[in-house]
Amino acid sequence: MIKKYNLELEGQRDFYDSYLKLIDNSLTVDEILSDNTDGVLNGNLLEFKININDLNAVLFQAIKYLSAFRIKGKPVPSNIILISLNDGKAFYYHSADYLKYIEQVYIGSASRDNSGFVGGHPLAELCYIDNPSDEAKLISLLREKHYTKIHIDENNIVGWATSYYKQHPGARKSDFIGDLTGKVKIIGEIRKPDKFKEYIYPYEGATNTKFQYLMDKLNDAIQKKNLGAFYTPTLYAEKSLELVREAIKRVPIGNDYIILDRCAGTGNLELGLTDEEKSHAILSTVEYYEYKVLLEILGDKVRYIIPPTEKEDTFNMGLVRGADALSEEYINNPVIKQYIDNPKCTVILFENPPYAETTSLEHQRTKQAKASSGWKNSFVVKEMKKEVKGSVSNDLGNAFIWSGFKYYLRQPTDSYIVYSPVKYWKAQHLINKQFINGFGYNRRYFHTNIDACIMVALWANIDSDIEEIFIRGYDISSENTLIDYGVLPIKRVHEFYSTRYYDKRIFANSMIDGILTGLNGLEAEASVKKRIKPLYSSDMLGYLVADSVGFDNPDAKSSLLIAGRYNGNGFYLHKDNYLEKLPMFAASRYITYNRQWTERARIMKSADGYRQYHKDVASGKLEQYFLKVLLFTVLEMQNHMQSFHGSDGRFYRNELCLDTTNGDTVASADIKKLNLNEKEQTLISLWNIIFDLAATTKNYNSNLTYGIYQIATELDTFDHDDETDKNIYDYPELHGHLQTLKKLVRDYYNSEIVPTLFEYELLK
Known part of the structure; x- marks a missing residue:
């Protein structure tokens, strides 16, 4: 008898419970559920429905799944098995018969917009419940381990x-x-x-031409940045040619000129140059397969490619011998040097240098910081370290920029057009040169997934101490046209939080037998390497981290914790002046609530306004503003202060929250001094609703003092529905109010907090 199901997931589970042990007893259901499908079992893709009313539509859904497999580099199962649960039927198709559809690209959910597809008849219709012979055939199919071969193309x-x-x-x-x-x-x-x-x-x-776009992208995440330039989108490359032509206009009458690109990749920057302009270009790339594309596409159009011809020893473990722009050999290359040494030749550098910061979280996550940092031992970087101090030399792009001015630009009419995040000029002060013109582009289109501002700037080889520059921003539309975002100002940063605002006072009564915490606000694991001492003092309110001038990895660089963070980079908050320190925490949340590409990498944290700030702190002018920041802080989810018992035997109470169940906290006492406006009344009312609901949850502990983060992580509990891939919350009303609070906090932050942060140049 055929069992009738109301839920597809229930039928799917029963099917696997019945048959999986007959197919492969070593497999579990979780192992065969992948990529949002109903299951991949050996060489079979299975798709379940309670009732299949439209075979074509369900078959098309399965084809879309297989298309995604092809693009992701996963084997395409040979068999497609469609299961109609309440009919007890299985429909068998061979995926090779639909290869032309599998090798197309589909956008959107595979389960939508499937009507209208016309497929062939199934190779078999198996009544696996009522017919033992059909059941045996189905089991035999599910044991098969065959796959359909697909073609390699630019999509996969x-x-x-x-x-x-x-x-x-x-x-x-x-x-x-x-x-x-x-x-x-x-x-x-x-x-x-x-x-x-x-x-x-x-x-x-x-030839390699078909894969030109992919040559950059095929290098692994870190190696790509270590070897070749980011792929430069065609629209941006063409727009930046305006800067090249401005530079050409600066060439003195009677002079020859060269356009030098030491990291040309596959030549996308130079493709839009006129034939005359190309005839002045000298290009190189250190990656062998990029070099081959470069020779193929531009070899007969440019003045030189380094090396000009491929020889038996050109291939050097995947790299091009003699094309390493950071080597002494390259700097002394006679082909280039003849122009550098010629006073009647103007030099124009035009480059999108590779970007790799070896101390970045990206390197740490991939555990490749050391392995991918061979360039740090290059001639250029060693020479750079003699003149440039600090972490500036940790950035591969900076090595190109520094060496460009050091070894190639000699005369005031020489120019450098360079793509790079603005930090090298804004915060690191790597160069002090005259800015002529520039554009801001969305970094998302440079083979990354980050919305951030990358600047292409035209610099003259003339010293300048300019403090502010202006660039015009351009995004790319879905119609592949430029969108003008208007003028974007960029101001230099000179002072840092750690030197002007961090509180480095020693507590009067302190011990070093406390605990340290992790980013999640709980006590750090014993196995974690700890960089600071576990300080404890009754006057200690918490530990604040507002690290780095930029907003890369903002949740790692910004912390507010009940005790010291295991890896440091912050300072302990004292109860007597904590309010004036909280704006650093608030400023560190800027990019979280302002995610436009124009903001990240252009706006940075700064202490340049410290003199006026300290003056107004002393006068009391900022008292009400500090209370606004306090209100934001106690309702901000990144405030990870939690109440718990530490391994040192002490109870750590969260004093930066509004839970007064066990008496006033430091924050609740101070917040009473705030002259509430309508927004603030709404926020506090919503907090009260949230806390009242939280206090009714199963996990609530009246001995603890709860902040928003601890409520969200410990009391807003849920179960995950595998069928819908969604969370089902135990307390939907509580969860809904927490979501509303996030939006209200964001709006409050941008309207009430941010303007003053810019006024005092805590953001700049």
């Missing part, structure tokens, strides 16, 4: 490359995309599949 090469490198961490890019052109002949995986021979057809393209 990155996915398959990622899969290849995951399986073979020591492989180079040449092992995957090698070809038979040029002096060095390497047969890569895509041309003669070995590891993937069951999954892909050999790629038979005659």
